[in-house]
Amino acid sequence: xxxxxxxxxxxxxxxxxxxxxxxxxxxxxxxxxxxxxxxxxxxxxxxxxxxxxxxxxxxxxxxxxxxxxxxxxxxxxxxxxxxxxxxxxxxxxxxxxxxxxxxxxxxxxxxxxxxxxxxxxxxxxxxxxxxxxxxxxxxxxxxxxxxxxxxxxxxxxxxxxxxxxxxxxxxx
Numbered sequence: 001x002x003x004x005x006x007x008x009x010x011x012x013x014x015x016x017x018x019x020x021x022x023x024x025x026x027x028x029x030x031x032x033x034x035x036x037x038x039x040x041x042x043x044x045x046x047x048x049x050x051x052x053x054x055x056x057x058x059x060x061x062x063x064x065x066x067x068x069x070x071x072x073x074x075x076x077x078x079x080x081x082x083x084x085x086x087x088x089x090x091x092x093x094x095x096x097x098x099x100x101x102x103x104x105x106x107x108x109x110x111x112x113x114x115x116x117x118x119x120x121x122x123x124x125x126x127x128x129x130x131x132x133x134x135x136x137x138x139x140x141x142x143x144x145x146x147x148x149x150x151x152x153x154x155x156x157x158x159x160x161x162x163x164x165x166x167x168x169x170x171x172x
Contacts, residue, residue, distance in 0.1 A: 007110060007150050008040075008043060008044055008046070008047035009047050009050060009051060010148070010150060011029060011044070011047065011108050011110075011148065011150075012044075012047040012048050012050065012051035012052065013051055014106070014108065014148045015027060015048075015051075015052075015088075015106055016051050016052060018105075018106060018146065019137060020105075020106060021136060021137075022057060022058040022061070022084070022087050023084075024103060024105075024132070024135055024136040024137075025087075025103055025104070025105040025106060025136050026081060026084075026087055026088070026089070026101055026103050026104045026105070026106070027087065027088045027089070027104070027105075027106035027107075027108070028088075028089050028091055028095065028104055028106070028107055028108070028122075028125055029044075029088065029089070029090045029091070029107075029108040029109075029110055030091055030092070030093065030095075030107070030108065030109045030110065030113065030122050031090055031091070031092060031110045031111070032092065032110075032111060032114070033092065034066040034067070034068045034092060036090070036110065037064040037065065037066045037090045037091060037092060038064055038066075040064070040090045040110065041062050041063055041064035041089075041090045044062045044088065044090070045059040045060055045062055046059075048062075048088075058087045058088070061084075061085065061086055061087040061088065062086065062087070062088045062089075062090070063077055063080060063081065063086035063088070063089050063090070064077070064089065064090045064091065065077050065078070065081070065089055065090070065091040065092070065094065065095045066091065066092040066094050067092065067094035074094075077089075078099065081101060082101055090110075093113070093118055093121070093122065095125075096121055096122075099125070100128065101125070101128075102128045102129030102132050103129060103132045103133075103136065104125045104126050104127070104128070105126060105127060105133065105136050105138055105145055106126075106145075106147075106148075107122065107123050107125060107126045107145075107147040107148075108147065108148040108149070108150070109122065109147070109148070109149040109150065110150055111149075111150060111151065111152075112149055112151055123147050126145045126147070127145045133145070
């Protein structure tokens with residue numbers, strides 16, 4: 001369990017070092033499974049309080065989004081994220097096309113995405129509205145939007161195996 005907590009603390013520290021401002025920005029944390037979305041969204045508030053202080057104003061504004069939710073819950077979560085009732089969202093790649101949140105300025109992958117295309121799609125969520133990006137203090141040169149990808153030694157071995165399988169499959 002403590003290894004998982006290190007990941008949450010790393011995400012909270014990433015938000016703090018990036019000067020996360022809950023009035024101007026949203027954060028999205030991509031995970032690979034529905035269960036991880038549900039588990040992580042329940043645990044994250046403790047790490048936010050550890051890093052930002054016990055009175056962290058947004059520690060309880062954490063939510064989750066995945067394809068297993070019914071359509072009404074997905075719509076409700078999307079609206080809450082868009083309006084700021086939810087500021088930090090754990091999501092699977094189901095949070096993708098058609099999801100236009102203009103003030104996502106923090107993107108984390110709790111583990112590497114399965115494909116490079118997924119990675120590009122997911123980091124492409126960030127900084128879509130230039131005016132809001134600049135108001136939040138992000139520009140293209142002095143303070144660009146930075147992403148975070150948490151990894152373990154095992155992650156790269158799995159990715160290598162998947163890439164090799166894809167290569168062999170494509171050669172047939």
